[in-house]
Each structure stands twice: as structure tokens, then as C-alpha cells.
Amino acid sequence: MQDYQPSPDLLAERVILVTGAAEGVGQAVARACAAHGATVILSGFDEERLNSVYDEIESAGGPQPATLPLDLENADESLYLGIANTIGDEFGRLDGLVHCATFVPFLSRIDDYDAAQWERVLRINLTAPFLLTQATLPLLRAAEDASVVFTADRVGRKGLAYWGAFSAAKFGIEGLMQTLAEETRDSSRIRVNSLDPGVVRSAQRRELYPGEDPTTLPSPDTVAPSYLWLLGPDAQGTTGQALSASPGQVRADA
Secondary structure (H helix, E strand, O other): OOOOOOOOOOOOOOEEEEOOOOOHHHHHHHHHHHHOOOEEEEEEOOHHHHHHHHHHHHHOOOOOOEEEEOOOOOOOHHHHHHHHHHHHHHHOOOOEEEEOOOOOOOOOOHHHOOHHHHHHHHHHHHHHHHHHHHHHHHHHHHOOOEEEEEEOOHHHOOOOOOOHHHHHHHHHHHHHHHHHHHHHOOOOOEEEEEEEOOOOOOHHHHHHOOOOOHHHOOOHHHHHHHHHHHHOHHHOOOOOOEEEEEOOEEEEOO
């Protein structure tokens, strides 16, 4: 897909749940989905920032969104099942699930990695996406054209020093994506893919690389079209793919 130009009503009548919607790529994806007709469920840890994104979407004339404050570290299976039931009751459907929430507390050698932090990073970046996806699968299976998008990372496709648990979790995400894609390929209309947005400006990036000039990095908005393509009907038939985004484009990972 080269220089993708989504139609204004690409996601009209669709309900899309976006995690990590308060900042960075998640926020950009949520705004883009709403701008193309979707009713967006904004999920994140910071309720105040979610409300700010909510207001932005309403001010821009998008369909009225909803907010779903969610603590990925401490949420358990029963909470995720309750969330799925609430979505079913309130919206009657779920057409897309986009996992954008990430957590990287620090960069560290494996020698020095704290075991409790290791578990925490895996919980937020791998176990939580699994639990949320599992809980919402009945809704996604009922949709006419459902899409699950896991946000990937280069360190989850080729390990890099000092990325520790986050790298391990993102490798796990690729395995989860591939497994779910195979399990749903012939038994449902669900498409499952992963997408690496690349390095973009974000609060997390600033914390990990304080000496880097953020103005030299692309805006998260530049990769939103790649997510739109995966969420909309133009990507029908695409499943089980490890993809990478660049401004206006999406490509298979080399």
C-alpha cells in the first residue's frame, strides 16, 4: 500500500476500541478513526487525558466517543469480561480492537533487571492485550468485518540490547498475533495483524532518550493511515501479517 488515502467514511458505523488512547500513537489512531466515521472507545490509564481526547473528537465533529479508564497492570480476567459485556450492552457490537498501550520503565542489562519489574512489563505489554482480546472475541466474531491490530516494535522482531522485558513481551505479541490469526482465519471474519509504527514522538520516547531532540522525529499522526487501512474494508483478506508503517504507507516486515 503506497500513499494510502482513506475515504472520509472509511469506518462509518464501526465501533473501535483503542488502548493507550491518551497519548502518542494511540491518541493519533483514536482521532483518525473518529475523523473517518468510527465510534471510538478511548482506553487508557490517565482519565483526565482521555477526557481531553474525548473533547477534541467531539469538537472536531466526530461521532460521540466513549472513555474506558483501565489499569492494565492490575485488571484481572473478570474485569475484562465485564468490559466486553458493557461494550456489548452499550454499543451492540465491536468492529475493531487496536492495542497501542505500551510501558517501558527503563533500559537495562538483563544482568541487572529487577524480577518484579520484569513481571510488571510483561503484564502490561503482553498479558493485558491477551486478556482484553480474549474477552472481546465473541463481539469481534459477531462483526461482519472485524480487525485486531497489535502495535509491534522493532525490538520485538529483532532483539536489541537493554530492552529486556519489553523486547520479550513484544516478541510474545508477534506469537499471539500469529496464533490468533491462524485460529480465526477459517472460522470467522476477524483479521489479526501486527503493525510496527516505527520511532515517533511520544512521552515514552522522551523519557527513554532525554538527550534526543523530539522535533527530529515524525509525529504519531503520520502513521495513523496505516492503522486505518488495517481497520477498514480495504485490508480485507490481510491477516497474520507482521507489518511496518511509514508516513502514508504500510509494508510487510522484511
